[in-house]
Amino acid sequence: MRSVLPRLFLALALPAVLAAVWWVASDGSTNVYWPPLRTILRTFPDVWTGDRLRTDLLPSVLRLAAGCAVAAVVGVVLGTVVGSYRRVRAVCEPVLEFLRAVPPPVLVPVIMLFAGIGDAMKVVVIASGCVWPVLLNTVEGVRAVDPVTAETARSYGITGMARISRIVLPSASPQIFAGLRQALSIGIILMVISEMFAASNGLGFTIVQFQRGFAIPGMWTGILVLGLLGFVLSLLFQAVERRVLGWYHGLRASSRRSP
Template sequence: MASVRTRGDRTVKALTRQVLFAVGLPAVLLGLWWAASDASTDPFWPPLRTILRTFPSVWTGERLRSDVVPSVLRLAAGYVLAGLAGVGLGTLIGSRRGVRAFCEPVLEFLRAVPPPVLVPVIMLFAGIGDTMKIVVIASGCVWPVLLNTVEGVRAVDSVMLETARSYHIGGVGRLRHLVLPSASPQIVAGLRQALSIGIILMVISEMFAANNGIGFTVVQFQRSFAIPDMWTGILLLGLLGFLLSVAFHFAERRVLGWYHGLRASTRRS
């Protein structure tokens, strides 16, 4: 009973520490921003208190439905598409040496092309609707997922592969029970990198031929010289990125609980 209580106390302390780390740095940065801008009279650098006072009147329920929800849905669609394509292609390329040798030069070339440069090209083929924005997000998010999946699949223990082969475990069974679990830490690392890229590309894609979205709204505020309103959009993007990062962190701890537990036990031993 005492050991269970001790384990529970450790879990609570660990969660408390994680929350403090997650909230502490943003709070410190906001405090520094408040202090640095408090006496500002520059119209392009308004005090933080002015931005915070403007925030509720700008991002009302109607604007959240018309701008924030479409942005999040596009981000989710592009991110999921990139995740599926990156894991699928990465598993194929990483597990087949011949395919990897054939694809590697092409992958290195395409990875070096900045996704924002492709926006005008994608507009020619996908138009200016939501499809274009989703494709732009997916085209940038796919690379960290793909490359991390390739490296994760290549790093699967050869002894475990030989053991699975000797027990006639192949195809879908080996992929499901050995390859993907072994590569999952690097796959999740690629997904984490892709999330921040996706937010950036979400904003960039909405600055081109859009009629709603957070990026579109921020540009409209800038063009109409509604500077405090523009800063509220930037603050909203930071808040959205923070919330998505926290949600991803908790999902990662749940999905990779076995991996983090193994690392913790290794450090203790």
């Protein structure tokens, strides 16, 4: 309990300071595009009712989860293959670097031609951007497997899927989770962008509708919901990461304590 309170204070201190600065700086604002924070907070419960959370927030979260899940599976599988075999890496790296350099929002019109304008398009857009940090971090993690451990496994006849599941993936898991963390941030951005194209619900759609209707305080409440969603997902990801990589964080803590 004593260790949780300082971390909670550090996590909430800066947001509280920024909110206070925003409140004071905008308190006397008469600009229609920059309403006072008190006006935005007063509008918040009227806009984000239970019905709107169910019809707009929930579909966005489900699309984000589906896109990130697809990106995680594809990125880890391809990254393991590319990182394990030098010849495959030599062949694939130029193509991967070319595709990685293409901004995913540019692909939205192209993806719409093949996937339509439904949820499938939005999931594909999210996955197309999230896959790269997972893939590239997996490749680097697989390449960084301790050669002594790899040789020991080979001498004991641990090959194939047993070698991947027991040695390669556990060794590369810190790098993989680093890629997943980056992918989560990218996924939230692409979730909003994809919902601004031919959508009928979702956070991106709602924010654009408020903007087009000059409901500026409502638009700002949507932006606040996005920020809160990112914060909550980050906390959940950290909890999962600490659970899965408990052995890794334990090793790092013990190495710091050792003289």
